[in-house]
Amino acid sequence: MDFRKKLLFVALLIFAVIHGTQADAMVTGTVFCDQCKDGQRSLFDFPVNGAKVTMTCADSNGQVTMSREETTNWFGSYTMRLDGTPDLNGCSARVSGSGEGSMGCGEASGPPQNLRLMFRMFDMEMYTVDPLLAQPAKPMQQCASSSNPVPAPPTQHKSPPPFQLPPVAGLPPLPPLPPLPPPPPLIFAEASACPYRKWTTPEYKCYWRGVNPETKVAVVFGMAAARRYGNDMTLWNGLHGRGDPYRTLLREGVTALLNSYNSLQFSYHPLSVVQHMNWALMGSTRTVLLTALRFMRANSGAGNVTCKFTSCK
Missing domain, CATH: 2.60.40 (Immunoglobulin-like)
Incomplete structure (x- = not known):
């Protein structure tokens, strides 16, 4: 019997004893x-x-x-x-x-x-x-080429030339429009894993996708996280936790979630990160530490995967 079944069994046993059989x-x-x-x-x-x-x-x-x-x-x-x-x-x-x-x-x-x-x-x-x-009504475009993903060659984003309106007779030319911002980076087709310190560096802020630094931990990870960390804890604050097993779990869990959104071959799927976080929060302190260590190992690349970030500037 795995941990979830044991937890459910104990909860139902307590419920039956207190409230009677129904x-x-x-x-x-x-x-x-x-x-x-x-x-x-x-x-x-x-x-x-x-x-x-x-x-x-x-x-x-x-x-x-x-x-x-x-x-x-x-x-x-x-x-x-x-x-x-x-x-x-x-x-x-x-x-x-x-x-x-x-x-x-x-x-x-x-x-x-x-x-x-x-x-x-x-x-x-x-x-x-x-x-x-x-x-959905139609499959997403990326699906056709996702069965055998090929790493995309590194590209440098170049801003298009400034747009200018044609001159009008009798009027001075208008100043050029400001250049468009560079597009967000593509999701890595190859494996990429970045530790939490990378995610707190301003030069890599463009890699935040799916969530933003001000997103609440309780919104992402659910009720168990809300009870442990409160309703006001943000993902950005969670990345700076240390010294306590539960804060370490949150730091590495948030990092794993961000990595999963940016690499198709990261060790965890986004939903899997949420599930493992909840299982840990409902378990013992030992389970919390083991889950945090597994997240930390995945976020460090386990010795053979590097962080593919390049500066957003």
């Missing part, structure tokens, strides 16, 4: 946006907020005997609660639509997934569903 069933799962529309998880996929999930149960004749709909939260997860302990082994869940917050990823959906019984105890049942896929 028959209840729960179904949980997550919806991801299948940006490549290939029917499988990839580095480009992200959790979908506002996706509608429908669970249906049918008898041996194919007649629907039960149906329940739920909407995913900000982290793309959903939870369905049912009174009693119905047998849900023949039931399945699928993405049935999109709502506000789904970011346009719901015009189509992947195949339905069957419910799997995780455990049954004290007249309580918990079922899990393998990740469901919502799909």
Whole structure:
């Protein structure tokens, strides 16, 4: 039994002792946006907020005997609660639509997934569903060339020549418009890992993508992080933590998240960083330290990956 199952078992045991036994069933799962529309998880996929999930149960004749709909939260997860302990082994869940917050990823959906019984105890049942896929109307352009990514040659951003309006008879020429700022750097197709000190250097500020220094830790990592670090802690403040196991975990977790947004071959996917952070925050101090060390090893390149940053100026 892994750590998550142990934690869930202890929580349900305490709940049963304090509140008494109550028959209840729960179904949980997550919806991801299948940006490549290939029917499988990839580095480009992200959790979908506002996706509608429908669970249906049918008898041996194919007649629907039960149906329940739920909407995913900000982290793309959903939870369905049912009174009693119905047998849900023949039931399945699928993405049935999109709502506000789904970011346009719901015009189509992947195949339905069957419910799997995780455990049954004290007249309580918990079922899990393998990740469901919502799909946009068209696959993203990067997907066609992402199967065998080739490192892009280094390029130097050159500002275009200043634009000038044609002269008008009788009027002095207008001054040239200011040059456009250089475009943001491309995501590294090859592996890149940068330690936290690089992310606090002003000359590399253009590599912040997906989040910004003022983004709240609680918004990115969820309720467990909010309870530990408060609602006002920013990612920038989190990068400067040291001396305490939980602050070290936050520093390396934020660094790993930033690295995952900038390199397709980084050791962790953005969602994986969030998951490992939450597992650590719900565990012991030893788990916190081990997770922080794993993040630190990935952020340092594990001895064979370097930081691909070049100055933003």
